[in-house]
Amino acid sequence: MxxxxxxxxxxxxxxxxxxxxxxxxxxxxxxxxxxxxxxxxxxxxxxxxxxxxxxxxxxxxxxxxxxxxxxxxxxxxxxxxxxxxxxxxxxxxxxxxxxxxxxxxxxxxxxxxxxxxxxxxxxxxxxxxxxxxxxxxxxxxxxxxxxxxxxxxxxxxxxxxxxxxxxxxxxxxxxxxxxxxxxxxxxxxxxxxxxxxxAQDKEKDFTKYNLKSLEIFRRIFLESQTFPFPYEAGKPQKRPCVNPPLLPEDVREWAGERHCSSELAREEHEQEFVKISDGLKASERPGDPQRILLICHWFWPSVGGVETIVADLGEELIGMGYRVDVATVGMAERTTLVYRGMNIIPLDDTRTLEPSGIPYFSLEVYRLLTSGQYYACVMFADALSWLLTAFLLGKLHPETRTFIQLLVNQESYDKWRQNSTFKERLLKTLQTVDGVLILTEKGLDAEYVKAVGIQPYYLPNATTPAAVRMDFRKRFAISPETFLVVHVANILKVKNHLGLLYALPCMPSNRKLVLIGRPFHKNNAEEEKNDRQVRDMLKNRPDILFIPGLGKEDVGAALQSADVVVLASLAEVSPMVLLEAMSHGTPWLATPDCGDVAEKAGGIVAPLDMFPVVLTVLQQNPHFRQALGTLGYAHWKSCFNWEVVGEGWREILETGRLSKSYAMPKAIADSMECLQSQFNDLLLSSLAYSHSSESRLSDYPRCSSPKEEDDRDSSLRCVSPFPLVR
Structure with a gap:
C-alpha cells in the first residue's frame, strides 16, 4: 500500500x-x-x-x-x-x-x-x-x-x-x-x-501471507455474512443429527399444559413487545440522549479545516450526552462508519436527479432532515455547496431544529456576488432554517447575512490543544537554536504554497521552514498541477523540510515547537491552524486574506512580500515574540476553547437562540495598542537597516487599534500581548 x-x-x-x-x-x-x-x-x-x-x-x-x-x-x-x-x-x-x-x-x-x-x-x-x-x-x-x-x-x-x-x-x-x-x-x-x-524459524515470505485465521476474521468483521458460515468452503456446515429432538407439544402427556406451549409463549412475548414499542413512539427511548445530525461534504478520513471542526464538535456533543450522526459523501478510503463515537451516514455522490441534474445526495439529506428522528440538524456548507439544496426540496420537519453554518471566503464570494438568481436562491435557503451561524464577527459571512436582513449567530471555531508526546525538533533533527517557522495546510491552490515559497526564496542558515500538508487534489486537474508545481519547487529547496501530512498530535507538537506559525492563504474563513497555534502560546504571521485574522490576538497580519522582514523582526526579538504568544493564548482561553464555545452550542441547540458573546474581551483589545508602537519601532529599525525604511513604511501603514472597525486599508497589523502568565 x-x-x-x-x-x-x-x-x-x-x-x-x-x-x-x-x-x-x-x-x-x-x-x-x-x-x-x-x-x-x-x-x-x-x-x-x-x-x-x-x-x-x-x-x-x-x-x-x-x-x-x-x-x-x-x-x-x-x-x-x-x-x-x-x-x-x-x-x-x-x-x-x-x-x-x-x-x-x-x-x-x-x-x-x-x-x-x-x-x-x-x-x-x-x-x-x-x-x-x-x-x-x-x-x-x-x-x-x-x-x-x-x-x-x-x-x-x-x-x-x-x-x-x-x-x-x-x-x-x-x-x-x-x-x-x-x-x-x-x-x-x-x-x-x-x-x-x-512458529518456524524462517523469514517472512509474501507467497505464504494468505493466513486462514486472517481470512476468517476478515469474513466475520469486514464482510456481510449470514451466520453460521462454513469454515472451509464446500464442506457441510455440520453433520446431520440422526436423532432429532421432539418439541414439548409432540409429547402426548404434556399437550394440555399451557406453560409448555412454545406457540403460546411466543404470542405472549410478541404482545408484550408491541405494548412496550407503542409506548415509545411518541418520544425518544427513555434515558437515551437526544440525537443530533451534522452534515458536511467531506469528513474523516479526509483531513481539513471543516472536517476538524465537525469531528471536534461531534465529540463535544457526545460528551454533553447527545447521540451524533454525521452525513457526508462516501469515501473508498473510509474503513469504518464509526469515528470518535459518531455514526457516519455515507451519501451517494455518484448519481444525479434527472432532469434537474441535482446531486442525489441532496435528496438523501432532505430525507434525513424530514425523518423526525433528529432533535436538531446542523449543516456546514459553503454557499456554492449542493448540500444546501436539500432545504429547498420540500417542507422540513416541524419538531427538528435546523441550522446552517455558512462558510464564505473571498474566493467563493467572488464567484457568486454578481449572480442575482443565485443570491435569491441562497436567501430563500437561509430563510427556511431556524438559525444561520457564522464563524467570524465582521467577516464576509457576517457582512452578507446581515445585508440580506438575517440576524446571524456568531459562534466561532474552537480547539483543544493536542496532547503532545514527542519532541518535534528532536524527531526531525532541528536544533533548539534554530528559528523554526511552521506552515500547516493541505496542498491546495488557495493555501498559496507557491506564493510562500516565492516570498521566502532562501532561508538564513539559522532559520528553518517546515511545510506540513497532504496532497488534496481529489481528481481535480488544476489541483494536481498545483501539487506538482509545489513539489518541483521543493526539490530545489534543501533549506525547507516538507512533511506530507502528520497526525493531530504530531501537528500539535510542531505548533508547540515553532517560534512562529505562518499562513499565506489567498482565502480563508476562520483558519483552525491559527487557533491551534494560539492554544499553544505560539505567535503567528498571516496574510490579510486569511479570513478573520484581524479579529484574533497573538499575531501579525502582513502582505506576503513583507513576510521576510517581519520574520526577521520576530527572530531578533524573542521577548516581543513571547508577548505575542501570551496574548494569543489568553484570547484562545477566553473565546476559542471548547469549554466556552461548547456552552454556546448547547444553548443554541436547546433554545434556538444564542445569548453568549464571543467578542474579543476589552482587556485584550486594549492591550493590543500597547505593543503596536513597539512593533512599529522594531519594523522601522529593520527596514532602515535594509535602506528602505521610509518608502516601505508608507506602503504598509499600521492599524493603530483593533477598535477601528473596517480599517481594511491597513495592510500590516500587530496584535500586542496581553500581560497574563500561563
Missing part, C-alpha cells in the same frame, strides 16, 4: 546521485535482502523497504555519514519514526558494499540480527545513529496490519522473550474508536502470541 508513497519520497530526495534498483518478486525477505548485495555495483547501498517514507535529505545525509566513517564500519543504521507504534525504531540502513561480500542473509526469523552476528565474527562493526531519516507505519489495511502484529509478536517472543505492551494499546484504541485497523492489529498480536510454539 505504501509503495507509491515510498517511491515518491525517493523521487523528492534533494540529491539524485544514486541508482534506484527495485527488487521485485523475490522471496522470502532474506533472499530479497541478499539480492541487494548481489546486484549492487556502487560503493554503498541503502536498504529501503516499501513501507519506509524517507525525508528529502535522507539519502544525502546518510551518504555523508558513511563517507566520514572509518573503513571497519560496514553499516550505519538511522532511525525512522513509526506512526503506528508512536515511537522511533531502528530503521533505514546504509551498507558499505565491500564489507558485505562475505556475509549472507540467512532464511531465519530475524535474518538481520543473524547478519550482525556474521559481521561481528569478521570484525565488521556498525553504528546506530540517532538521526531520524523518515517515517514508517504510515498506511495499513486490515490485512497488512494483522500480518505486521502477528510477525512482530512472534519475532519479539522467539528472539528476545519479550511481550510488548502494543497489544494493550491497540485494545484500548479499539474500545475508544471502534477502528477496524486497531481490531485487526489486536487480532494479529493475539495470533502471534498463540502461534509461537509452532
Amino acid at each position: 505504501t509503495f507509491p508513497a515510498c517511491q515518491e519520497a525517493i523521487r523528492l530526495q534533494d540529491t539524485q546521485a544514486f541508482i534506484l534498483d527495485i527488487i521485485r518478486n523475490v522471496h522470502p525477505m532474506s533472499a530479497a535482502f541478499q539480492e541487494m548485495i548481489t546486484r549492487c555495483q556502487t560503493e554503498y547501498f541503502i536498504q529501503v523497504d516499501e513501507d519506509m517514507i524517507l525525508h528529502p535529505t535522507a539519502v544525502r545525509e546518510m551518504e555523508e555519514l558513511m563517507l566520514q566513517a572509518p573503513k571497519h564500519i560496514g553499516m550505519i543504521c538511522c532511525h525512522l519514526y513509526d506512526e503506528d507504534l508512536e515511537t522511533t525504531i531502528q530503521g533505514v540502513k546504509i551498507y558499505r558494499t565491500a564489507s558485505l561480500q562475505s556475509v549472507v542473509f540467512q532464511n531465519v526469523k530475524a535474518c538481520e540480527m543473524d547478519l550482525l552476528a556474521q559481521m561481528g565474527a569478521m570484525g565488521i562493526r556498525w553504528v546506530l545513529h540517532p538521526s531520524i531519516q523518515g517515517r514508517h507505519g504510515t498506511l495499513f489495511s486490515p490485512e497488512t496490519i494483522y500480518r505486521r502484529y502477528k510477525s512482530m509478536y512472534e519475532k519479539d517472543i522467539l528472539e528476545w522473550n519479550d511481550v510488548t505492551g502494543d497489544i494493550k494499546r491497540k485494545a484500548r484504541q479499539f474500545r475508544e474508536t471502534g477502528d477496524p485497523l486497531a481490531l485487526f492489529a489486536l487480532l494479529g498480536a493475539v495470533d502471534g502470541i498463540v502461534s509461537v510454539p509452532t
